[in-house]
Amino acid sequence: MNNEFAPARPIRSPCIGVCALDEKDLCVACRRSGMEIAEWGVLTEEQKKAVWALIRQREAEDRKG
Incomplete structure (x- = not known):
C-alpha cells in the first residue's frame, strides 16, 4: 500500500x-x-516540530547542568 496519500x-x-x-x-x-x-493549539505542524526541537535542546541543557 502506498502511504504517499495517507x-x-x-x-x-x-x-x-x-x-x-x-x-x-x-x-x-x-x-x-x-x-x-498558550499558542500550541494554533501552531502549524511545522511550528510544533520546531517547539519539539527547542524542548529537546532545553532538556539537553538541563542534563549538562
Missing part, C-alpha cells in the same frame, strides 16, 4: 498534565515556555 499523524502535545512554570518561564514538566503552551 494523512500525516498530528504532532502530539508534550503536555503531561503537570503545569508549573519556573523562573525562566519554562514548564517544569514539558519544558515549553508559557507562550508555547
Whole structure:
C-alpha cells in the first residue's frame, strides 16, 4: 500500500498534565515556555516540530547542568 496519500499523524502535545512554570518561564514538566503552551493549539505542524526541537535542546541543557 502506498502511504504517499495517507494523512500525516498530528504532532502530539508534550503536555503531561503537570503545569508549573519556573523562573525562566519554562514548564517544569514539558519544558515549553508559557507562550508555547498558550499558542500550541494554533501552531502549524511545522511550528510544533520546531517547539519539539527547542524542548529537546532545553532538556539537553538541563542534563549538562
